[in-house]
Amino acid sequence: MRDLTSDTITPAVISTVRGTKDPRLAEILESLVRHLHDFVRDVELTEEEWAAGVDFLTRTGLTCTPTRQEFILLSDVLGVTMLVDALSNRRSAKATQNSVLGPYFRQDRPQYADGADISGGLPGTPLFFEGRVVNGDGAPVPGAGVDVWHSDADGHYDMEVPGQEDPAMRALLRTDESGDFAFRSIRPASYPIPGDGPVGELMSATSRSLMRPAHVHLLIEAPGFQRVTTMLFPSDDLYLDTDPVFGVKQSLVETYETHEAGEGPCSGQTDEPYTLLRRTFVLEPLPAR
Numbered sequence: 001m002r003d004l005t006s007d008t009i010t011p012a013v014i015s016t017v018r019g020t021k022d023p024r025l026a027e028i029l030e031s032l033v034r035h036l037h038d039f040v041r042d043v044e045l046t047e048e049e050w051a052a053g054v055d056f057l058t059r060t061g062l063t064c065t066p067t068r069q070e071f072i073l074l075s076d077v078l079g080v081t082m083l084v085d086a087l088s089n090r091r092s093a094k095a096t097q098n099s100v101l102g103p104y105f106r107q108d109r110p111q112y113a114d115g116a117d118i119s120g121g122l123p124g125t126p127l128f129f130e131g132r133v134v135n136g137d138g139a140p141v142p143g144a145g146v147d148v149w150h151s152d153a154d155g156h157y158d159m160e161v162p163g164q165e166d167p168a169m170r171a172l173l174r175t176d177e178s179g180d181f182a183f184r185s186i187r188p189a190s191y192p193i194p195g196d197g198p199v200g201e202l203m204s205a206t207s208r209s210l211m212r213p214a215h216v217h218l219l220i221e222a223p224g225f226q227r228v229t230t231m232l233f234p235s236d237d238l239y240l241d242t243d244p245v246f247g248v249k250q251s252l253v254e255t256y257e258t259h260e261a262g263e264g265p266c267s268g269q270t271d272e273p274y275t276l277l278r279r280t281f282v283l284e285p286l287p288a289r
């Protein structure tokens with residue numbers, strides 16, 4: 001292993017990882033080295049560009065805190081998160097599709113009874129959500145855990161709202177015997193991903209928008225079924241085709257119905273205009289062992 005050249009260094013490095021005990025780790029490392037070296041050769045990376053790349057990744061790590069994960073954000077904006085999801089969660093066409101989990105899920109969310117107001121009293125257009133969870137044959141899935149969380153009318157999650165210490169606009173619900181669940185909250189708004197770190201620099205350098213389309217996050221779990229991590233986007237959102245994290249799927253674009261005060265089929269009507277969102281979620285069974 002001496003006098004290596006740009007042509008011979010790649011097999012030399014790969015030969016050093018072939019003794020890795022874990023065969024899957026060996027496979028990943030070999031492919032990583034091959035692709036990384038091909039990338040460097042392809043763009044003929046200069047020493048200055050290599051140093052800039054090291055600096056970028058270093059600052060990405062230094063930007064991470066217990067409440068901010070800049071590396072996951074980098075993965076999101078490079079499409080890696082959704083690519084891994086696509087490879088890991090192949091589903092039938094009728095099953096509800098996944099999207100990104102995002103950084104705003106909280107384990108300390110409150111459990112609520114069916115139909116509860118989960119808004120925490122924050123201002124906004126009332127949102128009534130009526131959901132149903134079924135299997136591939138359309139039969140209800142009772143007792144499914146349904147996590148919901150979303151932003152407020154300014155695009156802020158509860159931890160970003162000044163003075164809001166308790167969880168709000170998030171809940172753990174459970175489907176009833178008919179597979180149904182419902183809650184009341186406020187209509188979420190589109191919001192920018194964090195733009196004040198290295199990922200923001202990357203987005204600016206590539207003239208990309210930071211704005212995510214508005215959405216309600218849902219995470220649905222039931223014994224015997226694949227977990228669904230998804231979100232529902234309003235069909236009239238301006239940012240559906242420029243989502244910086246590539247999370248929009250057409251099957252997750254939904255009509256956010258607008259109703260006048262006192263009008264419409266929703267059980268929890270208000271004396272002000274409101275939004276009604278209805279959706280059936282189809283779970284895919286776990287693969288047979």
Ligand SMILES: [Fe+2]
Pocket residue numbers: 102104215217
């Ligand atoms: Fe979100």
